[in-house]
Amino acid sequence: DIKGFTFDLDGVITDTAKFHEQAWHDLALQIGVNWSDELGNQLKGISRMDSLNMILSAAGQQDKYSDEEKEAFTIQKNTHYVELIQGITPKDILPGMTAFLSEIKSGGYVASIASASKNAPKILEKLGIIDDFVGIVDPATLSHGKPDPEIFTKAGDILKLKPSQIIGLEDASAGVEAITAAGQTALGIGLAAKSASPKLWVASTADISLANIAAGMQNSN
Numbered sequence: 001d002i003k004g005f006t007f008d009l010d011g012v013i014t015d016t017a018k019f020h021e022q023a024w025h026d027l028a029l030q031i032g033v034n035w036s037d038e039l040g041n042q043l044k045g046i047s048r049m050d051s052l053n054m055i056l057s058a059a060g061q062q063d064k065y066s067d068e069e070k071e072a073f074t075i076q077k078n079t080h081y082v083e084l085i086q087g088i089t090p091k092d093i094l095p096g097m098t099a100f101l102s103e104i105k106s107g108g109y110v111a112s113i114a115s116a117s118k119n120a121p122k123i124l125e126k127l128g129i130i131d132d133f134v135g136i137v138d139p140a141t142l143s144h145g146k147p148d149p150e151i152f153t154k155a156g157d158i159l160k161l162k163p164s165q166i167i168g169l170e171d172a173s174a175g176v177e178a179i180t181a182a183g184q185t186a187l188g189i190g191l192a193a194k195s196a197s198p199k200l201w202v203a204s205t206a207d208i209s210l211a212n213i214a215a216g217m218q219n220s221n
């Protein structure tokens, strides 16, 4: 039986994915790397330095910059990103998610955060929902980023549940792969998540509720 949920943050609880994309897009243009929607999708769920490396590789520039220069690029990107998220309020919680978090609480389920973002605690504070989660995995403690299962395994340990008792929510294909590899049930949200064949899938967060999930579990068995 399902007893808990591991949540990605960006693109699942709030639409900060668009701010990450904008900040990377602007940096890519500045350093002369062509942007594509496909590249934007591939970066979803990927850590800050890994994202920069993917952008540089996409343009054959993986060896062009020193570690110090790359560090400076990631700081520049994050400074821009932090500016973009300044105005976030509880109104920026994606459709359906406030109601779903209430259902989780009243149903006696537990939830934790498996976000690669070092900005996650700040965003959850701004959204006013940080207390809805038992804990947040600190991405600084990870040896491997998504699609490695490590972050979801740690988020499951926080819940003190077995993988079979957990549903993980993700908008990124790397994240869906990570959930599945951790032995949890993946609930994919949106088109980018679909390509990784999650066990459960919805087009939008507005479609997420305990009843819809229960129906989806029935159909997929």
Ligand code: BG6
Pocket: 009, 010, 017, 020, 043, 044, 045, 046, 047, 048, 051, 078, 115, 116, 117, 118, 119, 120
């Ligand atoms: C993930 C986002 O949640 O966090 C990625 O999907 C982002 O786009 C990653 O690169 C790292 O975030 P941050 O805030 O630590 O740079």
Ligand code: MG
Pocket: 008, 009, 010, 011, 012, 017, 044, 045, 170, 171, 172, 175
């Ligand atoms: Mg995401």
